[in-house]
Amino acid sequence: MSATVLTRARRRFGRMLIPLCGVLGFAFLYVPIFFLILFSFNDHIIPSLPFRGFTLEWYRELSYDFVMHDALYNSLFIAFWTTLISTTLGTLAAFPLVRRSYRLKGASQLLVLLPMIIPHFLMGVALLIFFSFLGVPLSRVTIILGHVVFTMPFAIMVVSARLHGFDRTLELAAADLGANPRRTFFHVVLPIIMPGIAGAALLVFALSMDEFLITYFVSGQKGTITMYIWSLLKDGIAPRVNALASALLLASFVLLLIGNWLSSRTSGVEARR
Amino acid sequence: MNDALHARARSSSAAADPAIELRQVRKVFGESVALDEISLDIERGEFFSLLGPSGCGKSTTLNLIGGFEAPSSGDVRIEGRSVAETPPYERPVNTVFQSYALFPHMTVAENVEFGLRMKGIARAERQAAASEMLRMVSLEGYETRRPAQLSGGQRQRVALARALVNHPSVLLLDEPLGALDLKLRKQMQIELTRLQRQVGITFVYVTHDQEEAMAMSDRIGVMNRGRLLQVGTPSEIYDRPTHRFVMEFIGAANSFEGRLERQADGIGAIDVDGVGRLRGLISGNIGERARAALLVRPEKVRLKFDGRPAGNGEIEGAISHVSRLGFITHYTVRLDGGQDVLSYRLADSTEGDAGALDEGRRVVLSWKEEDARIFRSDEES
Numbered sequence: 001m002s003a004t005v006l007t008r009a010r011r012r013f014g015r016m017l018i019p020l021c022g023v024l025g026f027a028f029l030y031v032p033i034f035f036l037i038l039f040s041f042n043d044h045i046i047p048s049l050p051f052r053g054f055t056l057e058w059y060r061e062l063s064y065d066f067v068m069h070d071a072l073y074n075s076l077f078i079a080f081w082t083t084l085i086s087t088t089l090g091t092l093a094a095f096p097l098v099r100r101s102y103r104l105k106g107a108s109q110l111l112v113l114l115p116m117i118i119p120h121f122l123m124g125v126a127l128l129i130f131f132s133f134l135g136v137p138l139s140r141v142t143i144i145l146g147h148v149v150f151t152m153p154f155a156i157m158v159v160s161a162r163l164h165g166f167d168r169t170l171e172l173a174a175a176d177l178g179a180n181p182r183r184t185f186f187h188v189v190l191p192i193i194m195p196g197i198a199g200a201a202l203l204v205f206a207l208s209m210d211e212f213l214i215t216y217f218v219s220g221q222k223g224t225i226t227m228y229i230w231s232l233l234k235d236g237i238a239p240r241v242n243a244l245a246s247a248l249l250l251a252s253f254v255l256l257l258i259g260n261w262l263s264s265r266t267s268g269v270e271a272r273r
Numbered sequence: 274m275n276d277a278l279h280a281r282a283r284s285s286s287a288a289a290d291p292a293i294e295l296r297q298v299r300k301v302f303g304e305s306v307a308l309d310e311i312s313l314d315i316e317r318g319e320f321f322s323l324l325g326p327s328g329c330g331k332s333t334t335l336n337l338i339g340g341f342e343a344p345s346s347g348d349v350r351i352e353g354r355s356v357a358e359t360p361p362y363e364r365p366v367n368t369v370f371q372s373y374a375l376f377p378h379m380t381v382a383e384n385v386e387f388g389l390r391m392k393g394i395a396r397a398e399r400q401a402a403a404s405e406m407l408r409m410v411s412l413e414g415y416e417t418r419r420p421a422q423l424s425g426g427q428r429q430r431v432a433l434a435r436a437l438v439n440h441p442s443v444l445l446l447d448e449p450l451g452a453l454d455l456k457l458r459k460q461m462q463i464e465l466t467r468l469q470r471q472v473g474i475t476f477v478y479v480t481h482d483q484e485e486a487m488a489m490s491d492r493i494g495v496m497n498r499g500r501l502l503q504v505g506t507p508s509e510i511y512d513r514p515t516h517r518f519v520m521e522f523i524g525a526a527n528s529f530e531g532r533l534e535r536q537a538d539g540i541g542a543i544d545v546d547g548v549g550r551l552r553g554l555i556s557g558n559i560g561e562r563a564r565a566a567l568l569v570r571p572e573k574v575r576l577k578f579d580g581r582p583a584g585n586g587e588i589e590g591a592i593s594h595v596s597r598l599g600f601i602t603h604y605t606v607r608l609d610g611g612q613d614v615l616s617y618r619l620a621d622s623t624e625g626d627a628g629a630l631d632e633g634r635r636v637v638l639s640w641k642e643e644d645a646r647i648f649r650s651d652e653e654s
């Protein structure tokens with residue numbers, strides 16, 4: 001009899017185990033972020049417990065912080081151009097990588113994705129040496145170039161995935177109906193792979209906004225938002241950082257929602273096939 | 274005046290030109306020969322079917338006409354004009370693809386209008402044409418749906434409307450009914466033939482279903498292994514096949530192997546071990562004493578259940594299996610030599626002796642010698 005009680009208890013524990021792991025997992029992911037946000041509203045100069053009361057002081061401080069505004073503008077400027085260049089080049093590169101057959105295709109597909117696993121520290125050093133070797137002055141342009149180098153593999157990967165699933169008889173059908181190659185591209189191919197391109201753009205934008213190491217090595221006078229946060233942290237943890245991070249988090253969250261919405265439209269197209 | 278005369282001569286000759294001409298067309302993919310010296314004329318307004326087993330080159334033939342592939346050698350002509358240099362988007366042909374290939378990001382109406390839009394037709398005009406065409410394929414009211422929201426049969430009809438709205442000289446259809454279930458398929462066969470009569474456009478229809486080809490076509494081209502074996506009306510193909518492959522691919526056939534002995538008037542006889550001498554019409558050139566095969570369709574094989582074989586082509590066996598399929602009954606007769614022969618009889622013709630023609634019963638088989646055909650035995654295709 002005690003055996004059945006035991007097995008029943010064990011079974012109940014088994015049923016609980018998976019939800020429990022889930023809760024712990026989410027806690028691990030989100031508790032730090034929760035405290036980050038919490039302390040951005042904490043009325044004390046040192047972001048630590050106990051909670052002393054609610055304030056918007058740190059956000060107000062941010063709104064006066066012109067250095068931060070400059071850094072944010074730089075980051076957005078860099079992310080914009082990086083996104084434009086990386087997504088365009090990545091899309092163009094994805095076509096031959098997926099569709100053409102040529103010697104060393106496998107090797108080239110591997111090589112093109114390799115930068116994803118090169119440590120940013122190494123890449124930053126390499127780019128710095130490269131730029132000084134060429135005598136290129138460090139500026140926002142060199143940051144953009146650095147960002148293009150590390151984000152393009154991601155763009156290629158996302159667009160390639162979309163192209164792999166592309167039914168090429170659709171192109172034959174367009175040609176059959178009188179569309180020349182250019183019109184086939186703009187009327188049929190581009191609209192269908194658009195969700196993939198948009199997804200790539202979102203990813204590249206987020207990666208660029210986030211980047212620190214490469215940026216650190218190849219930046220000139222003008223710093224980015226990540227560098228600015230880094231400089232703040234050198235003087236100890238300030239609640240302003242929490243406020244800034246929370247604001248950026250909100251922005252990322254909005255981007256994520258947009259991306260999600262786009263990809264749900266993506267799967268709609270898939271189902272139609 | 275001279276010019277006018279020339280123009281008239283040209284246009285009248287153009288009107289007489291076949292819709293499609295293939296001249297010794299070959300298509301090679303690497304080492305393998307997909308099409309071997311195909312020559313074929315398809316007349317204007319014709320419902321022409323290309324029939325053959327999987328991989329025989331039917332789609333390749335359509336692709337050459339549509340311009341999606343270029344021939345390795347030979348010439349393709351559309352209405353008398355060689356189209357060797359013409360890309361697909363400038364050819365006066367449209368295609369219904371096996372997978373339909375509807376544009377998933379466009380509505381039904383946008384799909385149908387696509388061809389007209391590429392031609393630069395004004396919006397109002399192409400909307401009118403599209404809805405007219407959708408009415409023709411009984412899809413009015415579906416304009417704003419997306420292809421994903423349609424059933425297989427509806428998609429098929431959108432594909433058809435999208436092609437036909439351009440009024441092509443020739444419509445190419447690559448197994449358009451392949452994805453449909455049997456009932457819908459039969460229904461679409463009827464609708465397609467009706468539609469073809471109505472619009473008067475030349476249809477080149479690819480299928481591997483011989484019944485479908487027989488039911489729909491004015492003429493059929495039977496293909497095997499990249500070769501075009503025979504072109505003819507359904508009854509020509511069925512009753513007077515020129516190749517063993519054609520006879521066996523279209524309908525059922527009993528076959529006997531033996532050596533040919535030539536007799537008068539194109540009639541030959543072959544000696545079949547353990548069966549006897551069988552007579553039939555000789556097809557093609559076969560050398561005396563060469564190995565040959567005699568084929569005869571089951572419905573041409575007569576059954577007699579009394580008496581002895583009279584010798585002149587009659588053979589004897591015992592019924593080994595009977596399947597009654599309603600209006601028709603299939604008898605399998607095991608000859609004394611061990612070979613099975615099929616014989617079909619209309620059910621009511623067996624009424625008097627239905628009980629008598631049961632399994633185990635000994636019967637005598639015979640056929641008219643002009644109903645059997647003798648082909649070369651080494652003939653592969």
Ligand SMILES: Nc1ncnc2c1ncn2[C@@H]1O[C@H](COP(=O)(O)OP(=O)(O)OP(=O)(O)O)[C@@H](O)[C@H]1O
Pocket residue numbers: 302305306307325326327328329330331332333334481
């Ligand atoms: N792009 C290609 N590259 C290499 N071989 C090909 C190509 N297209 C077709 N083939 C070959 O050519 C032959 C004919 O192919 P095709 O597609 O015309 O056959 P099919 O008669 O349409 O068959 P199915 O009924 O299966 O569609 C096949 O052996 C096929 O493998």
Ligand SMILES: [Mg+2]
Pocket residue numbers: 331332333447
């Ligand atoms: Mg095919």
